[in-house]
Amino acid sequence: MKERKTREIRIKNLRIGGKNPIAVQSMAATKTTDIPATLRQVRILEAAGADLIRIAIDNMKDLEALAEISKQTDKPLSVDLQENWKLAEAVAPYIHKIRYNPGHLHHIERDKTVEQKVAWLIGIAKKHDLAIRVGVNCGSVAPDFLEKYPTEEEAMIQSAAYHCKLLDDLGFANYCVSLKDSDPKKVIDINKQFAALRPDVPLHLGVTEAGLPPEGVIKTRVAFEQLISQGIGDTIRVSLTVPFDNKGDEITVGRQILDDIEHGRFRSVPDFGDKKLNIISCPSCSRVENEKFVDLAIKVREMTQYAKEHRLTIAIMGCRVNGPGETDDADLGLWCAPTVVNLKKKDELIGTYSYEEIIPRLKQEVDRLIAAKN
Numbered sequence: 001m002k003e004r005k006t007r008e009i010r011i012k013n014l015r016i017g018g019k020n021p022i023a024v025q026s027m028a029a030t031k032t033t034d035i036p037a038t039l040r041q042v043r044i045l046e047a048a049g050a051d052l053i054r055i056a057i058d059n060m061k062d063l064e065a066l067a068e069i070s071k072q073t074d075k076p077l078s079v080d081l082q083e084n085w086k087l088a089e090a091v092a093p094y095i096h097k098i099r100y101n102p103g104h105l106h107h108i109e110r111d112k113t114v115e116q117k118v119a120w121l122i123g124i125a126k127k128h129d130l131a132i133r134v135g136v137n138c139g140s141v142a143p144d145f146l147e148k149y150p151t152e153e154e155a156m157i158q159s160a161a162y163h164c165k166l167l168d169d170l171g172f173a174n175y176c177v178s179l180k181d182s183d184p185k186k187v188i189d190i191n192k193q194f195a196a197l198r199p200d201v202p203l204h205l206g207v208t209e210a211g212l213p214p215e216g217v218i219k220t221r222v223a224f225e226q227l228i229s230q231g232i233g234d235t236i237r238v239s240l241t242v243p244f245d246n247k248g249d250e251i252t253v254g255r256q257i258l259d260d261i262e263h264g265r266f267r268s269v270p271d272f273g274d275k276k277l278n279i280i281s282c283p284s285c286s287r288v289e290n291e292k293f294v295d296l297a298i299k300v301r302e303m304t305q306y307a308k309e310h311r312l313t314i315a316i317m318g319c320r321v322n323g324p325g326e327t328d329d330a331d332l333g334l335w336c337a338p339t340v341v342n343l344k345k346k347d348e349l350i351g352t353y354s355y356e357e358i359i360p361r362l363k364q365e366v367d368r369l370i371a372a373k374n
């Protein structure tokens with residue numbers, strides 16, 4: 001394995017980057033406001049050996065719950081702020097790391113520049129001694145970078161590099177970067193390119209919406225094997241679509257993959273996604289709009305077995321935050337609302353259907369696509 005060359009950053013008592021062991025992290029999937037359920041998730045992740053636990057915060061009610069949850073764990077806590085980045089100041093006393101998404105800074109306070117917003121966030125991180133993750137995702141790349149660069153991959157890499165430069169210029173070094181996609185090949189490619197550009201910046205690796213096990217584990221393993229063996233990656237998150245009680249699997253699977261890589265136990269790289277059915281689904285988090293989501297993902301996989309030799313991508317997302325954007329590239333996309341499921345063909349909405357209606361309706365669309373391809 002090649003040596004990692006990143007600088008060290010600190011998140012409470014956890015150190016990542018440099019020669020530190022690769023940290024394994026995950027995220028609570030329950031509604032943050034359901035304090036007993038979220039604490040149960042925290043205990044499950046602690047018991048599985050998580051180094052860092054992430055919690056989604058979208059509003060002041062989540063924040064009140066976070067204040068209570070943070071008192072009851074010693075683990076470093078990270079929060080995931082998307083369009084709601086303005087909550088950074090309020091969450092700061094309870095956490096140790098903030099993830100912000102460069103593609104979600106433009107929605108509010110449109111009179112301010114991205115640079116001003118980042119400077120504000122970094123001021124908070126400095127004041128509270130927090131780490132920052134610049135988290136770039138395939139489904140939510142900053143629009144100005146998408147316009148400027150010829151490919152989404154290039155836009156993602158340049159957006160991350162631009163934000164690193166902003167943080168460097170603000171005299172802030174306690175940050176890492178993630179570049180995630182649901183396609184492991186893209187994850188490998190963009191992280192290799194970014195690491196060549198900024199070898200000093202610690203990288204958080206993950207294949208987003210990897211989906212149900214075992215396929216989700218295989219996709220993640222492939223990406224991690226290719227990157228970590230090259231000295232790329234300082235912390236990992238395995239994103240699996242599993243029931244709440246099995247969330248610890250994300251940690252145990254992550255540790256197993258790291259152990260296998262360390263001991264040279266590599267798997268052959270399967271050729272998935274190119275010619276066969278590819279189902280991607282998000283790991284769910286507190287934002288999931290209906291608890292039927294995991295069942296839905298399982299039913300989609302079962303129903304589509306007859307189509308597994310067809311080159312189709314079906315995406316299933318748990319909520320409106322990432323659902324609409326991250327289904328745009330799929331042949332068929334489903335994203336959950338509280339009582340209905342939105343069905344899309346690429347970026348076009350076909351309609352909304354109840355949780356009972358959606359599977360037969362999806363089958364009609366799968367049949368149509370197969371007939372059209374034939």
Ligand code: SF4
Pocket residue numbers: 282283284285286287288289317318319320321322323
């Ligand atoms: S799509 Fe929504 S529910 Fe799923 S992991 Fe992303 S934010 Fe959470």
